[in-house]
């Protein structure tokens with residue numbers, strides 16, 4: 480395999496921003512709030528935080544070291560590090576997971592474009608909360624509009640992917656991430672000062688443990704993996720472009736903190752706003768699309784120009800955050816096809832884009848015209864979400880922790896985590912302990928517990 484023609488990220492901050500760009504996306508701003516709403520609020524958030532810091536970060540370090548050591552796509556990585564074994568199936572499962580997530584994720588990413596246009600044409604002005612519910616429902620059930628946005632979004636992702644790693648991925652993350660962060664803070668301040676916001680804040684801060692069940696644990700774990708981009712070799716693919724002097728533990732910690740802050744802040748935008756206008760917190764996937772337009776209308780009701788500017792900015796940045804995430808998933812599948820099957824990058828990318836458009840169309844239609852077609856009581860969209868986030872990603876994380884904790888040569892693990900002994904990593908032993916004993920056991924228990932409920 481030609482090692483030297485692989486691209487690299489240009490700078491350390493580029494590494495962090497590209498990884499954070501992958502992690503921060505619709506998972507934080509769209510999925511985290513609705514999962515929190517569905518699972519009862521504060522208690523879910525506490526379990527989620529436990530999953531991020533105890534399971535997520537050590538697994539992130541593991542994915543980083545697998546990628547950087549092997550300098551290969553996720554399936555190739557296992558071929559390099561564990562030749563002639565069945566470990567390659569973990570990588571292959573990751574590629575499949577990425578492909579499935581990308582398909583339904585792009586549907587929601589497409590919705591953000593619709594909202595960019597609605598905000599841009601000032602069509603939120605003067606609307607009531609019930610109007611936002613109606614207009615979202617009629618939009619998502621429309622057979623054509625969401626498909627057009629879905630296709631546009633995937634084509635946009637495609638164009639950046641074929642520009643290559645440094646130019647496409649690193650540059651777009653460097654500008655947009657900080658801008659998104661600032662806007663989120665402004666919006667949070669607006670939201671918590673709305674009349675009646677207190678109930679939403681309480682929902683986020685006052686845990687009610689009587690609502691905690693096995694499925695709350697599974698949802699929290701799935702959300703942690705989803706939000707951190709873990710369990711499918713996404714960050715290992717990015718780490719294959721990392722430089723030798725990148726500290727894997729520090730990068731993982733930074734990404735974990737940034738990702739968690741954005742999710743929590745998003746919660747503090749959505750729930751105070753939802754309670755303020757009387758929208759139920761368990762409204763599901765449409766939650767942010769019906770609560771947020773209200774925030775803009777109400778918080779800036781005296782200054783329509785500000786309402787306009789902030790809503791356009793917000794949806795543009797949300798779309799970009801989604802874009803930096805779709806890029807990272809697309810890259811996993813593209814790098815796999817490019818390196819394992821020797822397609823040119825362009826051809827590999829085209830194949831991925833077209834197949835995701837096709838699957839995405841099924842997911843999108845399943846929210847409207849083909850709603851009645853279900854499996855296990857879930858439409859295609861929800862089924863993709865359930866199977867990937869709650870089964871495939873945790874399973875991927877399980878195998879990654881076994882691979883690095885038990886299979887891989889300890890000298891390799893240590894050399895990667897300490898950059899060949901040049902870094903002092905105090906938490907090295909803790910990371911290994913978690914990977915060996917805590918993570919696999921915890922994931923297995925949460926799984927087995929929930930499979931019983933699944934019937």
Ligand code: TRP
Pocket residue numbers: 501502503504505506507580704705706707708709710711713804805807808872
């Ligand atoms: N983490 C991203 C988000 O929160 C989505 C994402 C990108 C992802 N790459 C991934 C999820 C890999 C799971 C696995 O929006």
